[in-house]
Amino acid sequence: xxxxxxxxxxxxxxxxxxxxxxxxxxxxxxxxxxxxxxxxxxxxxxxxxxxxxxxxxxxxxxxxxxxxxxxxxxxxxxxxxxxxxxxxxxxxxxxxxxxxxxxxxxxxxxxxxxxxxxxxxxxxxxxxxxxxxxxxxxxxxxxxxxxxxxxxxxxxxxxxxxxxxxxxxxxxxxxxxxxxxxxxxxxxxxxxxxxxxxxxxxxxxxxxxxxxxxxxxxxxxxxxxxxxxxxxxxxxxxxxxxxxxxxxxxxxxxxxxxxxxxxxxxxxxxxxxxxxxxxxxx
Amino acid sequence: xxxxxxxxxxxxxxxxxxxxxxxxxxxxxxxxxxxxxxxxxxxxxxxxxxxxxxxxxxxxxxxxxxxxxxxxxxxxxxxxxxxxxxxxxxxxxxxxxxxxxxxxxxxxxxxxxxxxxxxxxxxxxxxxxxxxxxxxxxxxxxxxxxxxxxxxxxxxxxxxxxxxxxxxxxxxxxxxxxxxxxxxxxxxxxxxxxxxxxxxxxxxxxxxxxxxxxxxxxxxxxxxxxxxxxxxxxxxxxxxxxxxxxxxxxxxxxxxxxxxxxxxxxxxxxxxxxxxxxxxxxxxxxxxxxxxxxxxxxxxxxxxxxxxxxxxxxxxxxxxxxx
Ligand SMILES: Nc1ncnc2c1ncn2[C@@H]1O[C@H](COP(=O)(O)OP(=O)(O)O)[C@@H](O)[C@H]1O
Ligand SMILES: [Mg+2]
Numbered sequence: 001x002x003x004x005x006x007x008x009x010x011x012x013x014x015x016x017x018x019x020x021x022x023x024x025x026x027x028x029x030x031x032x033x034x035x036x037x038x039x040x041x042x043x044x045x046x047x048x049x050x051x052x053x054x055x056x057x058x059x060x061x062x063x064x065x066x067x068x069x070x071x072x073x074x075x076x077x078x079x080x081x082x083x084x085x086x087x088x089x090x091x092x093x094x095x096x097x098x099x100x101x102x103x104x105x106x107x108x109x110x111x112x113x114x115x116x117x118x119x120x121x122x123x124x125x126x127x128x129x130x131x132x133x134x135x136x137x138x139x140x141x142x143x144x145x146x147x148x149x150x151x152x153x154x155x156x157x158x159x160x161x162x163x164x165x166x167x168x169x170x171x172x173x174x175x176x177x178x179x180x181x182x183x184x185x186x187x188x189x190x191x192x193x194x195x196x197x198x199x200x201x202x203x204x205x206x207x208x209x210x211x212x213x214x215x216x217x218x219x220x221x222x223x224x225x226x227x228x229x230x231x232x233x234x235x236x237x238x239x240x241x242x243x244x245x246x247x248x249x250x251x252x253x254x255x256x257x258x259x260x261x262x263x264x265x266x267x268x269x270x271x272x273x274x275x276x277x278x279x280x281x282x
Numbered sequence: 283x284x285x286x287x288x289x290x291x292x293x294x295x296x297x298x299x300x301x302x303x304x305x306x307x308x309x310x311x312x313x314x315x316x317x318x319x320x321x322x323x324x325x326x327x328x329x330x331x332x333x334x335x336x337x338x339x340x341x342x343x344x345x346x347x348x349x350x351x352x353x354x355x356x357x358x359x360x361x362x363x364x365x366x367x368x369x370x371x372x373x374x375x376x377x378x379x380x381x382x383x384x385x386x387x388x389x390x391x392x393x394x395x396x397x398x399x400x401x402x403x404x405x406x407x408x409x410x411x412x413x414x415x416x417x418x419x420x421x422x423x424x425x426x427x428x429x430x431x432x433x434x435x436x437x438x439x440x441x442x443x444x445x446x447x448x449x450x451x452x453x454x455x456x457x458x459x460x461x462x463x464x465x466x467x468x469x470x471x472x473x474x475x476x477x478x479x480x481x482x483x484x485x486x487x488x489x490x491x492x493x494x495x496x497x498x499x500x501x502x503x504x505x506x507x508x509x510x511x512x513x514x515x516x517x518x519x520x521x522x523x524x525x526x527x528x529x530x531x532x533x534x535x536x537x538x539x540x541x542x543x544x545x546x547x548x549x550x551x552x553x554x555x556x557x558x559x560x561x562x563x564x565x566x567x568x569x570x571x572x573x574x575x576x577x578x579x580x581x582x583x584x585x586x587x588x589x590x591x592x593x594x595x596x597x598x599x600x601x602x603x604x605x
Contacts, residue, residue, distance in 0.1 A: 056500055074503040086497035090519040090598035099515060103505045134598065154505075 003032040003190055004158050008062035009052055022048050024216035025062070028209060030158075033188040037201040039249060040211030040220075041259040046194045049211075050160050053192065054080050066157060076104045079156035083163045085143040087135040087150070094131040097121055097150050104154045121153040122146075124183055141172035145179070152183070161193040165200065174233065177203060185230060198253070202245045203231060210252045213259055221252055288595060295594060334569040339576070342569035350390040357385045391555060391570075395577065398540060398551035401468060402585075405475025406536040410529060412476070413483035417525075418517060420484070421491025438481040442474050442539040446546055449473045467549035471540060474547075478539040482531035490524025491517055519598060526593040533589055537582045552578055 006028040012019040022045045030036055038046045051057040053064055055074035064071050071078070087096045097118045105114055122128045125145035130138050135146075144164055151159055165173040177200060184191070184204075195201050201208045205225050212220040225245055227236065236242040298304075316336050323335035334342070364383060371378045389397070420427045450470045457469060494517060502516050518525075544553025556574050559567040 054500075054504065056503060074500070075506055076504060078504070080500070080504050082497050082500065084497065086495075086501050088498060088501070088516065088519070090522075091515075100505055103507060103511070136599070 001031065002029040002065075003034075003067060004030040004053070004192075005065035005068075006030075006049070006053060006062075007065060009049070009059045009064070010061040011048060011052065011057060012060045021216045022214055023052075023059075024218050026218050027062075028219060028222075030190060030192070032190055035184060035189075035191045035193070035204055035206045036209055037193045037195050037205040037207075038209050038211060039195055039198070039201050039253070040217070041213055041253065041257065042196065044211045044214045045217040046211060047162055050080070050162050050192060050194055053158070054078050054160050056080075076100070076154040077157045079151035079154045079159055081144075081147050081151045081159070081161040081164045083166055085135065085140075085147040087143055087146055089135050092132050092134055093122065093127060093138070093146050094118060096135075096146060097153050100150045101153050117153065121149040124152060124186075125149045125179060139172075141168050141176060144168065144176060148180070148183075152187070152189075157190060159189045159191045161191065163194050163196065166196065173197075173200070178233075180204065181229075181231065198246055198249045199233075201249060202227075202242060203233060203236065208245075208249060210249065210257070213257050220257060223248055291595060292591070295591060328568065330563055330568050331565050334572045338569045339572045342566060343573050345566070346391040346570065346573060350392045353387050353390045357387055360385050360387075389550060391574075394550060394552050394555045395581070397468075398544065398553070399581070401471045401544075401551060402475060402533075402536050402540045404468075405472040405540065406479060406533050408472065409476040409480035409532060409536065410483055413480040413528070413532070414487055414525065417484045417487025417528075418491050418513065418521070420488040421521065422517065427488065427492075434481065434484065437477075438485075440478070442478045442543050443546055445474050445477050446470070446543055449477070450547060465550075467547065470547055471543050471549045471551065474543045475536045475540050479532040479536035482535065483525070483528035486524045486528025486531070487521055490521030490528075493524070494520045523597060523599060526589070526597070530586060530589045530593070533585050534582065537578075537585060541578055 006026060009023060009026045010021065011023045012021045014020075026049060028036070038049060040046050048057060052059050055064075055071060055078065058072075066077070087093075088099070091099065098114070101109075101114050101118050101121075105117070109117060119128060119131075122131060125148050127142060127145050127149060130142060135143050138146075144167075148161075148164065151161075165176050168176065181204065183189075193204065202225055208223040208225060209219055210221045210223065211217050223245060227239070227241060227245075320335045320337070323333045323338075326333035332338075368378075368380045368382075372380070416430075420430055453466055453469045453473065457464075457466060498516055498520065502512050507515065540551065541553040541556070543549065544551035545557045546553075548554055548557065552574055556571050559570045559574070
């Protein structure tokens with residue numbers, strides 16, 4: 001049964017040089033509890049898709065259906081984990097989650113229940129120890145954990161993550177991916193995650209949605225990842241199925257949708273202007 | 283933040299700013315300045331005698347303190363006499379209605395300092411009350427910004443001296459009560475200060491609010507924060523550093539404007555003290571004016587330090603270098 005339906009979505013951005021069509025006819029149906037990742041070259045429109053689902057952008061055509069009902073505007077039932085954490089720097093870890101919990105469960109949970117719920121979510125991402133620290137006092141990986149806790153604490157129908165681990169070093173990223181898989185095992189959230197990391201996509205997803213290059217990007221291929229859970233990165237490394245999925249995504253990205261990035265040429269060495277004394281007539 | 287930790291932090295800040303290492307060079311600077319001042323002062327001749335050097339200024343300071351003490355003694359004596367007189371009259375005639383007359387002595391230097399201080403704080407407070415909400419509104423809404431920007435830009439550079447006659451006339455015309463809570467002179471000074479000093483706070487608040495990160499605005503949208511929570515939890519905290527930059531500029535301007543306004547309008551305060559001494563033209567006058575100049579500078583400095591301390595206590599960004 002479809003839980004989230006991205007239905008024939010197109011979007012045009014007004015630019016000084018006329019409208020720019022970023023997405024063209026993107027359709028995707030996602031089941032409850034499914035983990036879908038979006039992969040594609042930089043600038044193809046992955047964030048735009050996510051922002052439309054989140055309600056932060058309005059689609060020019062088409063729309064988003066959640067359980068059959070059209071959703072408009074942003075809301076906590078579609079929680080977002082932003083790429084650069086977006087924690088409020090003046091609030092502690094606890095207060096950042098508290099802001100979300102208070103907002104979502106106002107009138108539904110008692111003070112005590114809210115407090116327990118905040119701690120529970122911080123515990124899920126193993127951040128209770130830094131509860132009273134501010135974002136500036138914790139590492140990038142920790143901030144991202146708190147961002148995830150904040151999103152989870154809203155009990156969202158859909159969890160949207162825009163390159164959540166993109167800015168982290170490889171080790172921290174692996175750690176967080178494992179944490180996310182653990183959490184996912186317990187909560188069974190519906191997740192859309194953007195990534196540019198092929199291994200991450202195969203390791204975490206039920207389906208990998210590969211996007212064509214923009215402008216007017218759309219969905220190129222969809223790959224179902226049929227690997228048993230729980231997944232273990234070490235065991236998967238030489239699992240033939242894993243290797244094959246990986247190869248398929250790579251092939252899509254680097255053969256079918258090969259992007260010729262204009263590599264910025266090193267500037268031509270311009271001769272230094274001659275000194276005034278040695279001025280030569282040109 | 284608990285009161286306890288606020289105190290410990292305040293203490294740390296104080297301890298920090300009075301350590302020997304930090305005081306050495308400032309002290310050296312002051313000593314060199316005093317020496318230069320002393321050696322050059324007696325070479326400047328005016329119609330009222332030599333330009334006052336540090337020693338003269340110190341003497342005048344002492345005499346101002348003495349004047350103040352003397353004036354206070356007179357005041358106490360006056361009230362004692364009045365009380366005795368009233369008591370005597372009551373003994374003669376039990377139905378006598380006691381008359382309490384106020385003492386009408388000349389305000390001393392320290393009375394003038396006090397007057398200036400509360401006037402500047404009132405004017406600055408009023409300016410902040412107007413400028414912060416208005417700045418937030420301007421920062422949040424591009425249309426309001428476009429509408430108000432030309433007006434702000436035109437009024438911002440207006441000198442206090444130009445406002446003063448207008449404010450004086452408006453206050454005289456509109457503040458007519460038999461039993462005024464505030465003196466008119468206080469109101470004119472205060473409003474002039476307000477009009478001149480609100481702009482930096484207004485502009486900086488607006489810029490701070492307009493510069494909120496898009497990501498944080500998105501967080502607010504996803505959480506569907508209502509506008510009160512949005513402003514109190516997202517907008518104000520992120521604009522606080524800029525707001526304080528503006529507030530400190532405003533307070534500095536307020537203090538400068540006030541002295542000028544008091545001089546020009548002959549309103550009570552340090553400005554009037556300077557003007558009176560100038561008109562007086564005795565041999566002590568220049569020394570006394572110099573005392574006033576130093577006191578004005580010192581109070582301006584203290585006001586800024588107090589703001590800085592409040593800024594440090596309220597700032598969430600501990601990496602920001604505040605000076
Ligand atoms: N608000 C916007 N206004 C104009 N163009 C935009 C806007 N947001 C995104 N775009 C354009 O849409 C395209 C897709 O952007 P984006 O979704 O951020 O790519 P990705 O996340 O895949 O790297 C890019 O060409 C980008 O310049
Ligand atoms: Mg992106």
